[in-house]
Amino acid sequence: xxxxxxxxxxxxxxxxxxxxxxxxxxxxxxxxxxxxxxxxxxxxxxxxxxxxxxxxxxxxxxxxxxxxxxxxxxxxxxxxxxxxxxxxxxxxxxxxxxxxxxxxxxxxxxxxxxxxxxxxxxxxxxxxxxxxxxxxxxxxxxxxxxxxxxxxxx
Numbered sequence: 001x002x003x004x005x006x007x008x009x010x011x012x013x014x015x016x017x018x019x020x021x022x023x024x025x026x027x028x029x030x031x032x033x034x035x036x037x038x039x040x041x042x043x044x045x046x047x048x049x050x051x052x053x054x055x056x057x058x059x060x061x062x063x064x065x066x067x068x069x070x071x072x073x074x075x076x077x078x079x080x081x082x083x084x085x086x087x088x089x090x091x092x093x094x095x096x097x098x099x100x101x102x103x104x105x106x107x108x109x110x111x112x113x114x115x116x117x118x119x120x121x122x123x124x125x126x127x128x129x130x131x132x133x134x135x136x137x138x139x140x141x142x143x144x145x146x147x148x149x150x151x152x153x154x
Contacts (some may be wrong), residue, residue, distance in 0.1 A: 022075050029097075030058070031083060033071025039064060039085055039095070062122060064100040068125040072138070080114055093123065 013125040016036035023030050028045040040055060041062040050056050067087035074085045076097055085094040102121055103112050 011147035020071050020074050024076050024078055029076065030076055031134065033066070033074045033075055033085060035070045037065055037069055037071060037087065039066045039071060039074060039100075041083075041100075049076070062098075062100050064095075065126045066095065067123075082114065089125075089128065090124075 014033045016038065018032045020033035021031065023044075023045050027048065030042040030044050030077065032040045032041070032042075039054045039062075040060060043059045046056040066085045067089060069087055071087055074083060075092045076083050078097075081097045082103070083097050084092065085095065086092045092106040094105070094114075094139050095101065096114075097146050102123060103114060104110065104121075105123070117154065
């Protein structure tokens with residue numbers, strides 16, 4: 001196929017090379033997992049309606065550290081609004097699909113409380129809170145950095 005769009009992350013986190021991808025059943029949400037343990041969510045709905053229209057963009061909406069090591073698999077459970085991730089560390093974790101709120105891991109002693117997102121908890125090996133990207137702005141555009149070079153001949 002032909003390249004339709006190249007995506008660059010807006011968040012400050014160095015998410016690293018992507019190691020897992022999935023979409024929702026309507027292919028409006030793209031989820032990615034990275035070598036560095038991050039999960040990223042993009043909204044592709046407006047872009048896919050008319051890819052030639054420059055106003056229709058793919059919006060990064062969430063970037064968070066989900067694991068301390070590489071994400072090897074992920075999927076979205078749309079009925080419950082949950083993202084499930086798996087890592088090479090052997091853990092399988094549940095996250096709120098829209099906010100990145102951490103629900104817990106498979107094998108934990110307590111039950112999953114999928115409706116309670118009031119208590120912000122983090123996995124024991126992750127200390128970073130999720131970056132929720134509200135809207136694109138001029139500050140979020142990637143800037144090309146040009147190094148200053150002294151030209152002695154001028």
